[in-house]
Amino acid sequence: MADDETQMPDSNQPSGRRGPAEHERRAQIIAAADEHFRRYGYDKTTVADIARAIGLSSAYIYKFFDSKQAVGEAVCHLCLGKIASELAIIAADDKPAVDRIRRLYKSLTAQGVELLFNERKLHDIVAAAIDGRWPVIKRHEKALLALIQQIVTDGREAGEFERKTPIDETCRAILQTMQPFLHPVMLEQNFDDVDENATIVANLVLRSLAP
Template identity: 35%
Template structure:
């Protein structure tokens, strides 16, 4: 009697399970304390098997960080797609992004630590995140120019300036250093200032 063939596991499903377990570990004990062996033990597999899907622990870190940053980008898109004129949506987008990053620090300290390290160490997915956010804001500024709301000559440069002005209120390390300040009020004031500058 022949044994039934074992069902083949989709590699993408295995990768996703590894990332789910890794993210859970990161949230509980932090990304630095989590080892590949910890992840493998929870999954009931060997560390060598985890390495079949990810070349290193750093690769897992990068993937989890990208997930978090993707969530922030989706938040930005929700404000772009919302109702209201471009000035209102840009102001709301900037304040919402600040609040998102601040809440991550307060409620998900261990995940905040990973994002802060990613920013400080210039991980590739942080560069991609910044480019995507810049592109989103550029598009919203272009929409405002077309609608006669903004007076920017170059939407790309204007988007760079917006993020340059607002950067302190988005940067995880700067938020952490100023967490005792009334950052919400500062974010709203800075967002209004930026929007008014675009209208000049």
Template identity: 45%
Template sequence: MSKEKSSYPVSKRGPEDHDVRDQILSAATEHFSRYGYEKTTVSDLAKSIGFSKAYIYKFFESKQAIGEMICANCLREIEDEVNTAIKEAEYPAEKLRVLFKAIVEASLRLFSQERKLYEIAASAASEKWDATLAYEKRILKMLQNIIQEGRQIGDFERKTPIDEAVKAIYLVMRPYLHPLLLQHSISYNTDAPVLLSSLVLRSLSP
């Protein structure tokens, strides 16, 4: 992971009691996994945890604030997985292929194995929560770093403005990053990473 300051949301509300905050998040994650995010109220959550609703509000200002922290945790796991995979690749072209593969696999795993938590991701994407906007910026930064490296060693073309190239590649990946689009792309999950990354790499050839 990069050492730059994280842009993921951190709850500033309430006492500096991280153990209690983590306990609420852990219980909320389990509850949302079982019953779904949309159907759960803060009162439901308080009852399942054994805390009062007022006590939960000391740490989180709303259900969305809880959901956003859970969403941020899920996205951080995906990001860590992608970064680890990229570090094992030697050349920019290989890093780009790995990026596509890791992102698609991690996103599809969330969709298929954690369907109730996926509802949180869908809400986050449709309502443009800070966690998803931060995630998008960090993926764009990953792409930019790979393209810059490829241009420096002569593997990628240099005529296209880099911000334009990065945005175009991101749009190719977006159906596997955006939860509301992912459900319509899932039937292509086996071939997508190879086909899409190959197409992009051909467009980047000098």
């Protein structure tokens, strides 16, 4: 049967997944989970709830995901993927690197605020993923680090940024300064000044990068 087919694991996919990577049933499960998590929240949703919504048994869900957390990771992966896609557009732009760094902070902040006010339940899932150290968070940070390195490399080649500091150290430091805007709880706690803080931090980072 097609449901029993196997493929080599995809290292870019959230952990805990089972079954064929592109199976339409998997997408159906994730869509149902996404809807339930948005409406009721991650903590109040069970695997049985997701299964019931699409007329399946919980046992069938476990053919594709080995736990509720694995389903949560898949939904979190979609949410964070949208954020990363927006940042990738900025990183690939042909504007000066200085401008792109500023826009990274601005975009991170805007998307974090969007989650907080318009997708509160997804905001809570991302917070749970960070607190639980879900692997999807590490992958997201790795993707952001690659985008930062792309911009810093361009800036160095264009003479916008200094070249003495090892690039790995520089990029990791920049990623650390983004944590208040990446972490949902930290962003919420400092919401009143979040836009101003993002601008201040971006300015400080850019001064440190200047040749």
